[in-house]
Amino acid sequence: MKTYKQVFSELSQASRAALIPFFVIGDPDFDTSLAVVKTAIDAGADVLELGIAFSDPIADGPTIQKADIRAMKSGMNLQKARDFIRKLKEYKDIPIGLLMYYNLVYQYGVEKFFTDFHEAGVNSVLVADLSIDDADEIARPAASAGLDTVFMVTPVTEDSRMELIASRTTGFIYMVSVLGVTGSRDELSDAVAELVGKLKKLTSVPVCVGFGVSKPEHAAAIASAGADGVIIGSKIVGLIERNLGDSEKMLAEISVFLREVRDAIDTQAG
Amino acid sequence: MKEKGRFGDYGGFYVPEVLIPVLEELEGAFYRFYEDEQFVAELGQLSKEYAGRPSPLYYAKRFSDYVGCRVYLKREDLLHGGAHKVNNTLGQGLLAKYMGKTKLIAETGAGQHGLATAMIGALFGMETKIFMGVTDIERQSVNVHKMKLCGAEVVDVEGGTGTLKDAINDALRYWTAHVRDTFYLFGSTCGPHPYPTIVKHFQICIGKEARRQSLEQIGRLPDMIVACVGGGSNAIGIFSGFVDDKNVRLIGVEAGGRSLSSGRHAATLVAGRVGILHGAKAYLLQDEEGQVYDTESVSAGLDYPSVGPEHCLLKDTGRAEYVAAEDEEVLDAFELLSKTEGILPALESAHALAYMMSQKGKLSSEQVAVVNLSGRGDKDVSIVEKRRPLEQ
Numbered sequence: 001m002k003t004y005k006q007v008f009s010e011l012s013q014a015s016r017a018a019l020i021p022f023f024v025i026g027d028p029d030f031d032t033s034l035a036v037v038k039t040a041i042d043a044g045a046d047v048l049e050l051g052i053a054f055s056d057p058i059a060d061g062p063t064i065q066k067a068d069i070r071a072m073k074s075g076m077n078l079q080k081a082r083d084f085i086r087k088l089k090e091y092k093d094i095p096i097g098l099l100m101y102y103n104l105v106y107q108y109g110v111e112k113f114f115t116d117f118h119e120a121g122v123n124s125v126l127v128a129d130l131s132i133d134d135a136d137e138i139a140r141p142a143a144s145a146g147l148d149t150v151f152m153v154t155p156v157t158e159d160s161r162m163e164l165i166a167s168r169t170t171g172f173i174y175m176v177s178v179l180g181v182t183g184s185r186d187e188l189s190d191a192v193a194e195l196v197g198k199l200k201k202l203t204s205v206p207v208c209v210g211f212g213v214s215k216p217e218h219a220a221a222i223a224s225a226g227a228d229g230v231i232i233g234s235k236i237v238g239l240i241e242r243n244l245g246d247s248e249k250m251l252a253e254i255s256v257f258l259r260e261v262r263d264a265i266d267t268q269a270g
Numbered sequence: 271m272k273e274k275g276r277f278g279d280y281g282g283f284y285v286p287e288v289l290i291p292v293l294e295e296l297e298g299a300f301y302r303f304y305e306d307e308q309f310v311a312e313l314g315q316l317s318k319e320y321a322g323r324p325s326p327l328y329y330a331k332r333f334s335d336y337v338g339c340r341v342y343l344k345r346e347d348l349l350h351g352g353a354h355k356v357n358n359t360l361g362q363g364l365l366a367k368y369m370g371k372t373k374l375i376a377e378t379g380a381g382q383h384g385l386a387t388a389m390i391g392a393l394f395g396m397e398t399k400i401f402m403g404v405t406d407i408e409r410q411s412v413n414v415h416k417m418k419l420c421g422a423e424v425v426d427v428e429g430g431t432g433t434l435k436d437a438i439n440d441a442l443r444y445w446t447a448h449v450r451d452t453f454y455l456f457g458s459t460c461g462p463h464p465y466p467t468i469v470k471h472f473q474i475c476i477g478k479e480a481r482r483q484s485l486e487q488i489g490r491l492p493d494m495i496v497a498c499v500g501g502g503s504n505a506i507g508i509f510s511g512f513v514d515d516k517n518v519r520l521i522g523v524e525a526g527g528r529s530l531s532s533g534r535h536a537a538t539l540v541a542g543r544v545g546i547l548h549g550a551k552a553y554l555l556q557d558e559e560g561q562v563y564d565t566e567s568v569s570a571g572l573d574y575p576s577v578g579p580e581h582c583l584l585k586d587t588g589r590a591e592y593v594a595a596e597d598e599e600v601l602d603a604f605e606l607l608s609k610t611e612g613i614l615p616a617l618e619s620a621h622a623l624a625y626m627m628s629q630k631g632k633l634s635s636e637q638v639a640v641v642n643l644s645g646r647g648d649k650d651v652s653i654v655e656k657r658r659p660l661e662q
Contacts, residue, residue, distance in 0.1 A: 056435065101546075156449060157291070158291065
């Protein structure tokens, strides 16, 4: 199974940043969702961030909330999510990070969850509502299941806390670019480059930037600031929403957009 | 964070990383000011002159005659704003002022906490936004109008069933994006640490007063304390005054909605199991995988799938008992208190009264129950009118 370490070191040798699209598993339904994610892989994704739908996603804006509702309405559950991941791994061995809420892990049983999902092909589980302070609740079972850790850092995280977070991260740091929930924004904050620079000085762990990234220019700016990866969620989930009646157009638009982003990142590197 | 905010294994602060600094700031400010002489004096004066504390303890004789024991009502319904909510909003509002925050946000279900926050926003001249589910906006339109009159903006929340849970989701999302200048004035004794501790601190006056008044007016401690439980702030407030008096039974009454067997209710402690929602580990109404259920109750204020962490501990240790009252029983209680005492109770508080009605004939005439009448029922008249039309 391909690890984050392998992917980020390959990319770093080529001076490229990772393209990391985010999707909600099963949005709008299992088969379409699978086709969408395969399209993203074909368009040049290096790592996948996949969400498991939750009834109360407090860290997510309206676009991802609606995706969660679509996935749940189509009958998504944890068993199907595992099948989904297995099918993706059969298609291509690409690192997969889950992004989800604690209650689903807790109800499943923390150890069993990590074991079962690692077995299905997951590299890390970022629990959106579990901060580094309570990471002990998941750290050991995650490690013994063979998972890497991914934690978030935000524009209001203090330096000493950043160091603590970095010291406990084995996968990559998910750097939140703006204050707020997930969602597309027109402008990328100038503070992003500064924060990336600060983090890169503090740690050798890869830093990937997400929240509000919605244009190829944003991705290029993030890559040129020295980030190791660009995470794009709401923008492409919005393309699913906009083309619910026409899956062919949905796949085409996602493919075109991600290729543009890929090019923007790579041009930056060149 | 200095503390873990745990009640047994319950509570904690299960929040996105972005909220940690602001919760730390809040925790620090709370411990800096809550015993500060000037803060305490200012809060004491406002509680008395603005809110109307102490609230009376009233012997409801004709209601007692029906139930068959001596029922006293702790009249939080007589406070400014019509509910106990003002105790907490004054306290947290003052804390916000001491912290130099200029904007308040709050969630609300029945509108009582929203109104109590809007009042304090007006009192301190702070810009106030109240997040409220669309279902609740419709069923509590009078309170919505009152909030607006106090100068607050009421933000429609359409997610989920448009009730309290959804309002909290959106208030948390908004806060995440505005942590630098905005104070989130949380309404109940749930949510992430330090809220359960803060809210309890500002509601404990109910229990302290009720205990003193019981000794003065009855000459002894009551046999039981009865309070409704949604998030559980009025209940924790009155329970805390008696929790060390081992012979005083503490009874929390949750929303049984249509019925427990129908699944359409909000009786978290009675029918839920432990989970994590809105920053706290607590009992939770959820499906097998952990998706949170939509709840149902005639009272918007109890329509919530989780509950304060300290109540979870009180349940597990057996110190408090938790039961549920169904909507129809609650409406009966609303009507009975109105008819026998000329007091219209909030539908939330009517849950506690419904429990007393269910004890008719089971208690001796010498037994004393103190029911926390946490709010008044004016806001619920149109709901009762629809559910129980009066004969012409």
